[in-house]
Amino acid sequence: MPLPSTAGQEQRKDFNPSKPLLIVDDIHLRFGGLNALSGVSFQVQPGHIQAIIGPNGAGKTCILNCICRFYHPHKGRIIFEDQDISKVPTHRVAELGIARSFQNIELFRGMTVLDNIKLGHHVHMHSGFLSGGVYLGKARKEEMRVRAEIEERIIDLLEIEAIRKQVVGTLPYGLQKRVELARALAMRPKILLLDEPMAGMNLEETEDMARFILDVNEEWGVTVVLIEHDMGVVMDISNSVVVLDFGTKIAQGSPEEVSKNPHVIEAYLGAEDAAYSKLGL
Numbered sequence: 001m002p003l004p005s006t007a008g009q010e011q012r013k014d015f016n017p018s019k020p021l022l023i024v025d026d027i028h029l030r031f032g033g034l035n036a037l038s039g040v041s042f043q044v045q046p047g048h049i050q051a052i053i054g055p056n057g058a059g060k061t062c063i064l065n066c067i068c069r070f071y072h073p074h075k076g077r078i079i080f081e082d083q084d085i086s087k088v089p090t091h092r093v094a095e096l097g098i099a100r101s102f103q104n105i106e107l108f109r110g111m112t113v114l115d116n117i118k119l120g121h122h123v124h125m126h127s128g129f130l131s132g133g134v135y136l137g138k139a140r141k142e143e144m145r146v147r148a149e150i151e152e153r154i155i156d157l158l159e160i161e162a163i164r165k166q167v168v169g170t171l172p173y174g175l176q177k178r179v180e181l182a183r184a185l186a187m188r189p190k191i192l193l194l195d196e197p198m199a200g201m202n203l204e205e206t207e208d209m210a211r212f213i214l215d216v217n218e219e220w221g222v223t224v225v226l227i228e229h230d231m232g233v234v235m236d237i238s239n240s241v242v243v244l245d246f247g248t249k250i251a252q253g254s255p256e257e258v259s260k261n262p263h264v265i266e267a268y269l270g271a272e273d274a275a276y277s278k279l280g281l
């Protein structure tokens, strides 16, 4: 069942396949003498699952950090929904509809699952002292109702009903990753940036997570940018793949195209044979 009143659904209304939702334009990022990103450009189409792959240290996480403004590139632009967000303050990025999960879980481990999910909503709360503290206005009551409904649907979709009252720190790793996804969804994102959501998971947890990402994308219309080392997952669920190596884009295309690209094969072979074998070639 589709999520009500989400940014994702609004996005679906003016769905225009020829117009990118996100444009990463000539991004350069340096740390001292290290060029972490050297002119990386790509576009993300609305409704797509866009994978970013590449050997360790290729610059994948740096790209996500530039998109959500944790890092400030010294050259280049990030355009989201026709707006150049290169100067938008970091704390405003979530309000625009950009949510992310982290490589290492970033949850409040001492709080319950539900409370962690509720925290995802705070980006849409605009009430000040009068409306929030003293007078519970009509609009705010309506917002609370919608939020509660969304919460329930997220819990339902991600199948975490049974653990909603459990303290996050007591949960197995795979479930904690699921709660992190739930909290990101509570932000009602138009685009979801996922940094290795399957890392450290067993096969069953990986398959579950892949299904949840597909559900979020297909049923709720949320565009996804996905960094993932598991090539099986990338090949299965992404519409398009960008390949980075040493801070530059070396290939882009459908999963099938990039898996046959000689530069990609070479990059992976150079990195480690195991990664190459994961390409399934």
Ligand SMILES: Nc1ncnc2c1ncn2[C@@H]1O[C@H](COP(=O)(O)OP(=O)(O)OP(=O)(O)O)[C@@H](O)[C@H]1O
Pocket: 031, 034, 036, 054, 055, 056, 057, 058, 059, 060, 061, 062, 063
């Ligand atoms: N805050 C930072 N300070 C200094 N160097 C950094 C910083 N963040 C990233 N780097 C460097 O930038 C390069 C790209 O890092 P990034 O984390 O984007 O790689 P990655 O492709 O995500 O790798 P992995 O798959 O191992 O997570 C690396 O050499 C990394 O050490």
